[in-house]
Amino acid sequence: MFGAQARSNKAAVLFVGAVVFMAVFVGLVYNHLDYWSAPAKTAAPNVPAVVVDDEKSKTPAPPAPESESNAEAPAIPEESSITNAQLRQTYLKDIYSPSIKPDAKKYKPWGAFEWELPGEAFYKEGLGEDLCIIDLDSRGFLEPGQVFHGDQLMSWDNADKLHGLSTGILNHWVYAKIHGYKYYYIEIDQFEDRRDSWKKPPIMAEILKDHKTCIYMDSDAIFHHMDLPFEWLMNYWQINPQNNSMALAFDPVSEKNTDRFGQVYVNTGFIVVQNNEKTFEIMTEWEDCANDGGKHPECTEFRTNGPGHPTDQGGFGTYTRYDFEDDIKQLPCTEANGFLESHSGCAGIFIKHLWTGKKDWIKITIGEQLPGRYLEAFHEGFLAEKESYYFTEKELFDGKTHPQVAATP
Numbered sequence: 001m002f003g004a005q006a007r008s009n010k011a012a013v014l015f016v017g018a019v020v021f022m023a024v025f026v027g028l029v030y031n032h033l034d035y036w037s038a039p040a041k042t043a044a045p046n047v048p049a050v051v052v053d054d055e056k057s058k059t060p061a062p063p064a065p066e067s068e069s070n071a072e073a074p075a076i077p078e079e080s081s082i083t084n085a086q087l088r089q090t091y092l093k094d095i096y097s098p099s100i101k102p103d104a105k106k107y108k109p110w111g112a113f114e115w116e117l118p119g120e121a122f123y124k125e126g127l128g129e130d131l132c133i134i135d136l137d138s139r140g141f142l143e144p145g146q147v148f149h150g151d152q153l154m155s156w157d158n159a160d161k162l163h164g165l166s167t168g169i170l171n172h173w174v175y176a177k178i179h180g181y182k183y184y185y186i187e188i189d190q191f192e193d194r195r196d197s198w199k200k201p202p203i204m205a206e207i208l209k210d211h212k213t214c215i216y217m218d219s220d221a222i223f224h225h226m227d228l229p230f231e232w233l234m235n236y237w238q239i240n241p242q243n244n245s246m247a248l249a250f251d252p253v254s255e256k257n258t259d260r261f262g263q264v265y266v267n268t269g270f271i272v273v274q275n276n277e278k279t280f281e282i283m284t285e286w287e288d289c290a291n292d293g294g295k296h297p298e299c300t301e302f303r304t305n306g307p308g309h310p311t312d313q314g315g316f317g318t319y320t321r322y323d324f325e326d327d328i329k330q331l332p333c334t335e336a337n338g339f340l341e342s343h344s345g346c347a348g349i350f351i352k353h354l355w356t357g358k359k360d361w362i363k364i365t366i367g368e369q370l371p372g373r374y375l376e377a378f379h380e381g382f383l384a385e386k387e388s389y390y391f392t393e394k395e396l397f398d399g400k401t402h403p404q405v406a407a408t409p
Contacts, residue, residue: 080373084373084376084380084381087373087374087377088377088381091374091378092177096226096369098178098179099227099228101232102123102235103121103123103124103232103235104232107228107232109225115236117232117235117236118238119238120235120238122235122238122239122241123232123234123235126231127181127213127231129181129211130211130212130213131181131212131213131214131215131231132182132183132207132210132211132213132214133181133182133184133214133215133217134186134214134216134217135169135184135186135217136186136188136199136200136216137185137186137187137188138188138189138190138196140187141165143163144161145158145163148386153379153380154166154167154170154376154379155375155376156367156372156375159367162363164357164358164360165219165358166219167363167375168217168218168219168220168221168362169219170375170378170379171223171369172217172222172223173378174226174369175223175226178226178227179229179230181230182211184207185389185391186203186207186391186392186393187391187392187393189393189394194290194303194304194311195303195304195311195312197268197313198287198290198303198311199393200268200271201283201284201287201312202287204216204271204273204283205279205280205287206396206401208279208280209275209402210401210402210403211275212241212274212275213234213274215230215271215273216271216273217270218353219358220353220354220357220362221269221270221351221352221353221354222352222354223351224350224351224365225350233350234272237329237335238329239272239329241274242276243326243327244328245274245278245279245282245324245328246271246272246274246324246328247271247329248266248268248270248271248272248329249266249331249332249333249335249336249337249351250264250330250332250333250337251264251266251267251333252264252342254344255308256307256308259314260318261318261322265310265313265314265317266317266330267313267337267353268313268317269355270337270351270353272329278324282328285320285324286312286315286316289302289315289316289319290302290303290315295323296315296318296319299315299318302314333346334346334347334349335348335349335350336348336350336351338352338353338355339354339361339365341357342355342356342357352365
């Protein structure tokens with residue numbers, strides 16, 4: 001009887017436990033369903049967005065452990081302690097030092113586009129000061145914002161007052177510094193009966209006596225790739241020092257750039273000359289072209305310029321180049337003349353000539369080459385070294401530029 005009673009009590013306990021379990025389970029299910037029930041579909045009220053005060057709502061993060069990586073960066077001083085001399089040194093050594101050798105097979109700036117030597121490399125090594133770059137002008141460039149104004153350095157802080165042609169002159173000097181070339185600036189006298197640009201042939205011929213190769217540049221013509229040695233360009237253009245006395249680029253194709261024989265002019269704003277006997281003969285004839293009683297009497301009409309009527313360029317392109325066709329190399333316009341924004345068909349890939357952009361586009365290009373304080377730094381250096389490159393026309397023909405005379409006390 002005791003066993004039957006025990007079994008009855010056990011069954012009762014199990015029954016009560018089952019009832020309690022079911023009650024708890026049903027309550028949980030009810031609460032669960034109530035939590036996940038969909039909200040009533042009502043129209044969203046048109047109320048303004050609530051702006052949360054981030055400063056009050058933020059929970060402050062625990063401080064990070066001290067470490068070298070989390071150390072507070074030093075404050076940047078308001079004015080850099082780097083001197084202009086240090087800026088120039090860094091620029092010449094680390095930013096625009098020569099990127100390839102003169103006889104490198106290819107030039108691929110920034111790894112983007114590629115130019116390859118088409119043939120023999122005539123220049124295996126850099127020429128150093130055996131190569132010269134020449135500027136000449138009768139204008140003083142002494143006004144504020146101009147290159148020989150010594151009271152205030154050129155600066156992008158006064159970009160609207162910067163003289164475009166002065167930035168072009170500075171480009172020539174900086175390029176010479178990068179590659180170790182000799183630089184000259186010649187202050188020329190003015191002609192009474194013709195444009196001063198007719199001074200080019202005698203000035204270039206006199207300076208060339210002390211060098212193997214010289215480059216003349218108008219102040220609105222600039223070197224585009226500052227890292228590219230000019231010897232590589234002469235190899236690329238196949239300018240043979242034995243056979244090519246001169247090299248000049250074609251002008252854009254247009255009626256106003258055409259000589260009387262229907263041929264497009266070559267532009268005398270960028271000229272490469274080689275020290276050989278034929279070069280000096282060409283220079284003499286070119287200089288004499290505009291004189292009375294010269295080989296080509298009609299050349300005197302090019303003493304002055306006008307629309308579609310260039311001066312020294314007109315005389316050279318109409319007469320002199322035809323007398324020395326075998327000695328003058330004519331270069332592609334798109335590589336050695338013009339600028340892309342001119343939409344002239346001449347992009348100025350290696351030598352930009354900004355004939356119609358000398359007040360604006362030239363400053364944009366130089367701004368990319370000499371950004372920030374670099375313009376001021378190199379203008380300072382340019383003025384500091386003036387005695388080494390600046391000569392008057394009289395000093396030039398008195399022999400002051402020749403090494404043996406310049407070294408004499």
